[in-house]
Amino acid sequence: MPAVCNVVVLISGSGSNLQALIDSSQADDSPVRIRAVLSNRADAYGLERAKAAGIDTCVLDHKAFAGREAFDAALIKAIDACEPHLVVLAGFMRILSSDFVRHYAGRLLNIHPSLLPKYKGLHTHQRALEAGDGEHGCSVHFVTEELDGGPLVVQAVIPVRSGDTLDSLAQRVHEQEHLIYPLAVRWFAEGRLRLDAQGAMLDGQPLPGTGHLIRP
Template sequence: MPSACNVVVLISGSGSNLQALIDSTRASEQPARICAVISNRADAYGLERAQAAGIATRVLDHKAFEGRDAFDAALIEAIDAFAPQLVVLAGFMRILTPGFVRHYAGRLLNIHPSLLPKYKGLHTHQRALEAGDREHGCSVHFVTEELDGGPLVVQAVIPVQTDDSAASLAQRVHEQEHLIYPLAVRWFAEGRLHLGEHGAMLDGQPLPSTGHLFRT
């Protein structure tokens, strides 16, 4: 295994999870190295975060391509130019084609703002409140062809307060995202985490269906 695990991060927006990953990779014992940040939006603030950290950036405007397949083919070419061992989705607001997902099988991670398999898709915080859930949180998972459906790596669980709004819940979930995403990336970079035939594996042992759980 190389001394550093090269990572490409895909973003569409402000890049708060990207910043948490940048901060974590500055630690001397962190084996992950973000070699590039790629966005489908030229105005994504996360690009400025990357540039401030001296990380290479690329922009691929999805509207310039004839459909998802053409965009994803170009995206694969852009990513592979950096020869990453891991690709990390950090608020990348694109539904990926099966061909893209297969190309990066076992080395593609995503974070989702709910306790998967609950609340796949959007508006997760409001949906948790409307359901009267007592707990909410976020999940890191390997990406498969099923939207928000890949094997879970780690989840952070927080209590839902009686006075929570979707905004307050989102803020507290974001704080947990910034803890568990760097952790999952570090596990992968250290060679401890991989996708096995039957799901996510940590230190050679299958993770439970919930992934590794952290409660606050």
């Protein structure tokens, strides 16, 4: 991995995880350089976060394309113009085509608000509460063609409290997302994290199926 790791971040919304990544990348010893932030929504507040940090932005409205493949092809072209070493999904609310995922195999990360493989998809906090789970959390994983199913890198595990509401649980999970996503991106930027035939590797050793577990 070069001394500076070029990262492109894809967003669709407020960009709170993007802000955590920006803040982390501004540390003096950070090897992460966020080259651009791309969104499929022109009203995504994360674009304002990027502009405030002096990061280039680009909007590609998915509704302007004939279908998913055409949109993803344009997205690949826009991303590749930034010559990224890593592409990071931070609340990018689009299901990506197989061609897109294969193009960035081994250099595409996502964060998901559940302890995968539990609760793939949407409404994860509600599902955890309805199931009466004692623990909940969030997961960073490499993206593969299986939705929310790629090898896990790191998970933060928090207890579900007796008085938790949807909002209180979501807030505490978000706090952990903002810690573990910059951590995983930094591991990749430092050359410590990679994906190979054995799965996710950290410091040359295979990560367990749960990824690296953090219990704040």
